[in-house]
Amino acid sequence: MTKQQILICDILANVHDHLNAEQIFLLAREKLPNIAMGTVYRNLNQLANEGQIRRLTVPGQPDRFDRNPMPHGHLVCRDCGKLEDLFLPDLEDYLQARCGTEITHYELTMGHICPHCQEK
Numbered sequence: 001m002t003k004q005q006i007l008i009c010d011i012l013a014n015v016h017d018h019l020n021a022e023q024i025f026l027l028a029r030e031k032l033p034n035i036a037m038g039t040v041y042r043n044l045n046q047l048a049n050e051g052q053i054r055r056l057t058v059p060g061q062p063d064r065f066d067r068n069p070m071p072h073g074h075l076v077c078r079d080c081g082k083l084e085d086l087f088l089p090d091l092e093d094y095l096q097a098r099c100g101t102e103i104t105h106y107e108l109t110m111g112h113i114c115p116h117c118q119e120k
């Protein structure tokens with residue numbers, strides 16, 4: 001991995017959150033003041049293609065990136081875009097049984113309206 005890729009992975013691992021490219025760029029610039037937005041985009045694409053990080057695509061929102069290597073699904077608020085991790089071991093057991101072969105990864109993003117937005 002390049003210096004830039006290690007930095008991007010460190011940022012995602014440390015925040016324990018799902019950041020978009022611009023948020024990652026702003027944090028990366030604190031460590032590498034000369035880093036360009038295009039460099040961040042290019043490295044994010046490379047890391048996602050290599051499976052080092054996961055790209056989360058939510059319609060109408062910029063892609064976000066996830067460094068958590070544990071299989072998990074996501075719950076996204078339709079109003080504010082807040083995104084939460086959901087660990088679903090029961091579901092994984094079920095899918096595993098249905099597949100018959102070992103599942104190496106899965107993609108699951110569910111929409112809802114979060115409690116905060118429901119109050120509005």
Ligand SMILES: [Zn+2]
Nearest residue numbers: 077080114117
């Ligand atoms: Zn919300």
Ligand SMILES: [Zn+2]
Nearest residue numbers: 066068072085
């Ligand atoms: Zn996640």
